[in-house]
Amino acid sequence: MKTREVAYLQLLAILHNSNTPRGRKNLAEELKIGEGIVRTLLEGGRELGHVAVLKGGVKITNTGQIFLKEALGLCGIADIFTVEEARKLLCGKRCVAHVMGESVQDVVATRDSLVRLGACGALIVERRGDTFLLPPLEEPLEKYSPQLAETLKTHVGHNATIVIACGDTYSDTLGLIELKCSKALII
Numbered sequence: 745m746k747t748r749e750v751a752y753l754q755l756l757a758i759l760h761n762s763n764t765p766r767g768r769k770n771l772a773e774e775l776k777i778g779e780g781i782v783r784t785l786l787e788g789g790r791e792l793g794h795v796a797v798l799k800g801g802v803k804i805t806n807t808g809q810i811f812l813k814e815a816l817g818l819c820g821i822a823d824i825f826t827v828e829e830a831r832k833l834l835c836g837k838r839c840v841a842h843v844m845g846e847s848v849q850d851v852v853a854t855r856d857s858l859v860r861l862g863a864c865g866a867l868i869v870e871r872r873g874d875t876f877l878l879p880p881l882e883e884p885l886e887k888y889s890p891q892l893a894e895t896l897k898t899h900v901g902h903n904a905t906i907v908i909a910c911g912d913t914y915s916d917t918l919g920l921i922e923l924k925c926s927k928a929l930i931i
Contacts, residue, residue: 746777746922746926747926748781748784748785749925749926750921750922750925750926751775751777751781751785752785752788752789753812753815753816753921753925754775754914754915754918754921754922755771755775755782755785755786755789756789756794756795756804756808756811756812757812757816757824757840757914757918757921758771758774758775758914758918759795759802759803759804759808760804760808760809760812760824761824761825761826761840761914762803764800764801765798765800765801765802765803766801766802766803767800767801767802768782768783768786768801768802770801771786771802773913774913774914774915775913775914775915776862776913776915777915786802789808792807792808792811793805793807793808794807794808794811794812795808815925816921816925817845818925819921819924819925820844820845820846820924821842821843821844821845821920821921821924821925822843822844822845822904823842823843823899823900824840824841824842824843824918825840825841825899826838826839826840826841827839827840827841827892827895827896827908829889829891829892829895830867830889830892830908830910831910832889832891832892833867833888833889833892834864834865834866834867834908834910835864835865835910835911836863836864836865836910836911836912836916836917837911837912837913838910838911838912838913838914838916838917839908839909839910839917840908840909840910840914840917840918841896841899841900841906841907841908842906842907842908842909842920842921843899843900843904843905843906844904844905844906844907846905847870847905848868848879848905848907851868851879851880854866854868854907854923855867855868857919857923858907858909858919858920858923861916861919861922861923862911862913862915862916862919863909863910863911863916863917863919864910864911864912864916865909865910866907866908866909866910867907867908868905868906868907868908869885869896869905869906869907869908870904870905870906871896871900871901871902871903871904871905871906872902872903873902873903874897874902876893876896876897876906907920
């Protein structure tokens with residue numbers, strides 16, 4: 745079971761990637777947690793100034809964006825964004841890319857851990873210069889999905905590692921936050 749701190753970061757990550765406000769029920773479904781827990785997380789987030797509760801749902805504030813970026817940075821995650829193009833290569837309804845501050849040492853173990861946390865598939869990509877490679881075989885991503893490679897070029901700087909996780913809910917796609925942050929942060 746994920747900690748409230750991890751659930752809170754995942755909640756902020758969903759709001760970060762959402763163009764419109766989200767309701768409590770939708771957030772509970774996406775996070776695979778109860779509405780009461782979501783209510784508690786949102787109340788705390790509102791008190792901290794991280795979220796704004798509107799009639800149409802909840803939005804992340806600028807303060808919340810800053811907090812999320814700093815907290816994920818402490819976990820070794822430099823950025824997160826949705827990548828719809830990955831669904832054609834992997835699976836699920838949602839796909840999220842996590843830009844890492846370091847290389848992934850064991851690609852297979854990381855993928856397996858993400859699947860255990862709910863992802864239906866995961867892809868680890870290393871950008872070296874203008875090329876995206878799939879470790880450990882070092883095959884070019886462009887060979888399998890030129891569209892995904894093009895999308896990553898617009899979001900990711902040179903010499904970065906990207907972990908893409910896909911699943912049916914955001915909870916399935918945000919397992920890397922649980923993997924990296926559960927030990928790194930005590931909020």
